[in-house]
Amino acid sequence: MTASIGVAMKRKEDPRFIRGRGRYLDDIVLPNMLYLALVHSPYPHARIKSIDKSKALALPGVKAVITGEDLDAAKLEWLPTFHGYDKQMVLAFGKALYQYQEVAGVVATSREIAEDGVELVEVEYEPLDPVVNPFQSKEDKIILRDDRESKTNHIYHWEVGDKEKTAAALDSSAVRIKERILSPRCHPAPLEPCGIVADMNKATGRLTVYMTSQAPHVHRTAFSLVTGIPEDKIHFISPDVGGGFGNKVPVYPGYVVATVASVIIGVPVKWVETRTENLTTTGFARDYHMDVEIGATNDGRVTALKVSTTADHGAFDAAADPRKYPAGLFGIVTGSYDFPTAFAEVDAYFTNKAPGGIAYRCSFRVTEASYAIERSMDILARKLDMDPAELRRRNFVAKDKFPYSSPLGFVYDSGDYEATLRKALDKIGYDSLRKEQAEKRKRGELMGIGISTFTEVVGAGPGKHFDILGIKMFDSAEIRIHPTGSGIVRAGTRHQGQGHETTYAQIVGEELGLDPQELLVEEGDTDTAPYGLGTYASRSTPVAGAALAMAARRIREKAKKIAAHLMEVSEADVEWSDYKFNVKGIPGKSVTMKDVAFAAYTNPPPATEPGLEATYYYDPPNMTFPNGAYVAVVDVDRDTGHVQVRRFLAVDDCGVVVNPMIVEGQIHGGLTEGFAMAFMQQIVYDDAGNHLNTNFTDYLVPTALETPHWETDRTVTPSPHHPIGAKGVGESPNVGSPQAFVNAVMDALAPLGVTHLDMPLTREKVWRAIREAEAKT
C-alpha cells in the first residue's frame, strides 16, 4: 500500500452523478404518494381575517387543506428555532409576517392538482404597514410579533471584547477610519431546492422521512421533540443532496406540513419547493449593517477595532447559530491582525422579511466578519496612503505567536500569514502589476488590485462551547472492516456534493493501509450511521474526519494484537510503519491490514473478540483556523461600469490536504459564489416589502460565461490539534473572496475619490459612482 492522503484521487461518487444515477429527493416516488403545495401570503404584513378551504376541498383529487389553525389545534403551529431564543410559525397564524410566508397547505393526488387547489384557497387579509429594514424596526413604531411578551422588535444585544479600553484606544489613535459596511442579504440558492417525502406507516407506527438535510440526526431529534413521536420510531434518510450551503440546515414549514399530512392520512406525502419558494422563504444569509472603526499609528500599526452591527433577522430569529452564540462566530472579526484591543457588538431586529441568517458556506457569521475587517483594512491603507499589502504585513499575527489568543476570545491554532501573502504576491507579480496600474492611471484607465488576507474559524465544537438544541457539536465515525479487507465507513455528517465518499475513504485508507477504493462511505441514514451533527460550517473533515482517523486508530490497536498473534511475536515487538505491521528488527517480517482483517474473523487470538470494527465520537479540543491570501486584478470600463476580473489568485492554507483535486474543486466553487456575491447577488425588498428576486432571472447565478479563470495555490501549516492536521476548506473561498473583488474595484476607483461601495457591484452601481465622482471634479 501507498499513501492515500495527499492523492488527487478521482471522486468515487462522480460516476453515478455524471451518469444521472444519483438519487435525489425528487427521484423518490412511493406507492399511494400524495403531493403538498403551499399557499403563500402576497402581503409582507397582514392580519389573516379568514381562510376559506371549501372550494379547494371540492376540487377532485384534493385530500386535505391544512391551516395554521389546524396545526395550532395539534400543538404543532410553533417550532423552536435551533438556538432556542425564538420560536417560529409553521403556517401564518393570526398574522402573516413576510411576503410569501406559508399560509396553508393543499394535499392532493398530484402536484398539479395541489397547485390548482392552492389557487382555490381563499384567504382574506387585512394589510398592515410593513417594516422593511432594521433601522425602521429599531424605532418600534410598528411591533411585529404579537406572540412575544416583549413589545419591541429588538431581538438581542450581544457583545464581546473590552468596550472601554477599545474606546480609549480609538480616541488616542493618531489615525482613525469609520465606515458603514453592508454584508447584503443574499441567498445560498442550491441547485436542488428543499424537499421532503414523509412516510408514516400506521401499521408499524414508524415515520420514515426522506429529506434534503445537511444534518439528518439533529433533524430526527428535532422532529421527535416537537411531535412527541419516540426517536426510535423516526427514520431519517437524507438522499443525495444537490448543494446545501447552509440552506438545508433549518426546518421549513413544508417539511412540517408534509409530515403532519402523512401522519394524519397514513400515506407518503411529498413536498418539493419551487425555485421561487426557495428564494423567498428558505434561509437567507447575512444582512449585517456593520459600523467599523479602526485606530492606527501614523506608521500603520493598528491600535483598536470596534464593530457595531445592526442585523436584520426577518420575521423570526431562525438563524441556526449555536445556542450560546446568537451572532455566531462574529468575534473572528479581528481577522489575521494583531489588534491590542477590540470590541464587537451586534443588535438584531425583526423585520417583515423571510427569516434566516443562516451560515451560507461559513461558520456562523464568519463571512460577514471577514468582509468587514478586510474591507476596512483597505480603507485604512487608503487613509494612510500606504500599500494595502504592506499595511497587512505590518499587522499580521506573527508566525511565532501561535497559538494566538485574539482579543475577542479565540485561540488561533496555527498559521504563517506572512509566507502565504508573500507566495500570493510573488505568484501574481504584484510589483509589476502596481507599475502597470500607475501607468494606466496616468492615461485615465481604471485598473485595480484587491487583496484579502483572511483568517476564518471552522470545525465547531468544541462541545463545551457549542451545541445545537443542547446537543454538543461533536461528530462521529464507525468503521467496519470485512473479512476480505474491504470495509464500510459511516459518519454522522451528510455531504451535499463535497466528495466525502472519497475524502473519508482516503483518511481511513491512510490510517489502516487499505485501498480507499475498497472502503464504502455511507452517510445520511439515521438507522445505520452513528449520531452526528451534520455537514455545515466546514466541519466535516475537521470533526468527522478526525473521528474517522481516531476510529481507524482504534481498529489499528486491535489489529496490532492480531498481527502479533499471526507473526507469533509479542505485541510489544510489532510496529506500524509503511502501511503494514512489521516486527521490530526483523526486516521483511510483516503482515498487512488485509491479512489481519481475515484473521479477525477466521483466526482471532485466544480470548480476543472476533471482528474488526470501531466507533469514535470526536469532540474537538478547539476549532481550526484556515486562512489564505487572495488577490484580484480588475479592469473597470469607465464608460459602462463593467468590471472585468482579469486575474484571481487564491493561496489557501487549510492545513493538511487530503485530496488536492477535491480541495481545488471546493475552492473553485466557493470563489464562484464569492464572485456572485461581489457582483450580482442581493435579495432586494422594495419599500412596500415586496421581494423582488423571486427567480433566477432576477437573482443571478454566474454561468461559465461570467465566471473568471481561477488560479490556486497553497501553503500548509498543519493544525496541531487535529489528528491528521487538517483544517477544513469548504468555506474559505466564500469567506475570503468577496472582499478581494470589492477591494480591487475600490482600488480601481481610487483616483476618482470613491472610498466604499456596498456589494453587489453591479455595472449600474459602478457606472453611477463613476458619473457622480466625475461630476464633482
Added chain:
Amino acid sequence: MNLSWDGEENIPAAKATVWTFINDPAKIAGCLPDVESTAITGSSSFDAVVRVSLGPVRGKFKFKVSLAPQADRNRMDLKVSGGGLGSVVDLAAGADLAPAGENATTLKWHGDASIRGPAATVGGRVLDAQAHRVIGTTFENVKKALSV
C-alpha cells in the same frame, strides 16, 4: 410596488351621456380589455376575470370592481382589488368630468396602484407599459361605445 398614472381624455359625447355610461357597471365592464368573464354584483359593482400576461406571470386574475359616483362633484371614484397566482393588485382611481362643448366631455383622471407578489417582481417598466395598454384600450372602447 406602487405605481401612479394621470391623464386626460376627450370623449366625444355630452357630459350627461358620459356620466350615465360610466355609472353602469355592465357598460364599464364591457370596455375592459382581456376580460374572460364578468358578473354584475350590484348597481355599482362587478367582478371580472381577466387574462394577465406579465413576463413569467401568466394566467387568470380575478378582480372586484366598485364604483363610487359623486354626482354633485362630477366625479367618479373607482376601486379595483383582486389578483391571482399569488399576486395582489389594488387600484384606486378617480375621474373628474367637465363639459368640453356641447358634444364632448373632458375626463381628468388619476390612478394609484399597489402591486404585490410575483407580479411586482417583473419590474416597473413592464407593469407600466401593460397599465398604459389597458388604460389606453379601455378609453378607446369607451369612446367607441359612445360615438356610435
